[in-house]
Amino acid sequence: xxxxxxxxxxxxxxxxxxxxxxxxxxxxxxxxxxxxxxxxxxxxxxxxxxxxxxxxxxxxxxxxxxxxxxxxxxxxxxxxxxxxxxxxxxxxxxxxxxxxxxxxxxxxxxxxxxxxxxxxxxxxxxxxxxxxxxxxxxxxxxxxxxxxxxxxxxxxxxxxxxxxxxxxxxxxxxxxxxxxxxxxxxxxxxxxxxxxxxxxxxxxxxxxxxxxxxxxxxxxxxxxxxxxxxxxxxxxxxxx
Ligand code: SAM
Numbered sequence: 001x002x003x004x005x006x007x008x009x010x011x012x013x014x015x016x017x018x019x020x021x022x023x024x025x026x027x028x029x030x031x032x033x034x035x036x037x038x039x040x041x042x043x044x045x046x047x048x049x050x051x052x053x054x055x056x057x058x059x060x061x062x063x064x065x066x067x068x069x070x071x072x073x074x075x076x077x078x079x080x081x082x083x084x085x086x087x088x089x090x091x092x093x094x095x096x097x098x099x100x101x102x103x104x105x106x107x108x109x110x111x112x113x114x115x116x117x118x119x120x121x122x123x124x125x126x127x128x129x130x131x132x133x134x135x136x137x138x139x140x141x142x143x144x145x146x147x148x149x150x151x152x153x154x155x156x157x158x159x160x161x162x163x164x165x166x167x168x169x170x171x172x173x174x175x176x177x178x179x180x181x182x183x184x185x186x187x188x189x190x191x192x193x194x195x196x197x198x199x200x201x202x203x204x205x206x207x208x209x210x211x212x213x214x215x216x217x218x219x220x221x222x223x224x225x226x227x228x229x230x231x232x233x234x235x236x237x238x239x240x
Pocket of ligand 1: 189195220
């Protein structure tokens with residue numbers, strides 16, 4: 001079932017007017033005339049019946065969908081900037097797995113740097129990727145993405161539980177799946193070249209607990225998604 005997010009409140013019995021992008025997609029790409037779709041506003045989902053043509057599309061709002069697909073806690077990914085395609089792949093997969101917020105940051109070994117003049121366009125693109133992934137996975141919330149922050153700001157993020165995914169932690173630290181039992185938490189993933197020793201120390205001083213994802217050295221994008229899959233699994237167990 002196709003899902004779209006609405007910026008306007010949804011009222012059963014009233015028609016929702018689709019945005020131009022939704023109109024084009026629903027009317028000309030996936031041909032949803034007469035079909036039932038899912039509309040979401042502010043964490044609440046409704047079924048709706050699509051009407052119209054490729055130029056003007058509305059959806060009559062029907063009953064609420066009682067199914068909730070959000071994780072029962074806040075999971076924040078602090079992700080070092082990495083090459084664009086890999087970074088955007090992380091956004092899509094992290095949204096599917098239920099991430100609440102993504103905080104991109106720059107650290108000393110980043111080979112990709114943020115450019116102030118491109119920041120607005122980049123954030124718009126990232127938000128579009130997150131929106132489409134949230135629609136595809138039928139979430140009730142679009143994950144938030146912040147502006148790119150400094151390493152010091154990433155260290156200072158305010159969360160009770162913070163984990164440092166560290167490739168050299170194997171044998172010395174516990175597996176993420178053994179320390180995280182669900183609940184609000186943040187985890188941090190380094191760039192392609194990893195964190196420097198000073199950064200690892202700074203993260204520990206800031207309250208990040210080093211954890212391992214296993215003995216193998218994972219690429220940054222693999223590590224982000226492996227960690228999130230473990231956390232989503234634990235968080236889901238708490239709901240049952
Ligand atoms: N500096 C490393 C090297 O070249 O050997 C590789 C860093 S790795 C490509 C990028 C990031 O993925 C790391 O900073 C870490 O956050 C995460 N990572 C990779 N493998 C991991 C593992 N086995 N356990 C925990 N985190 C891992």
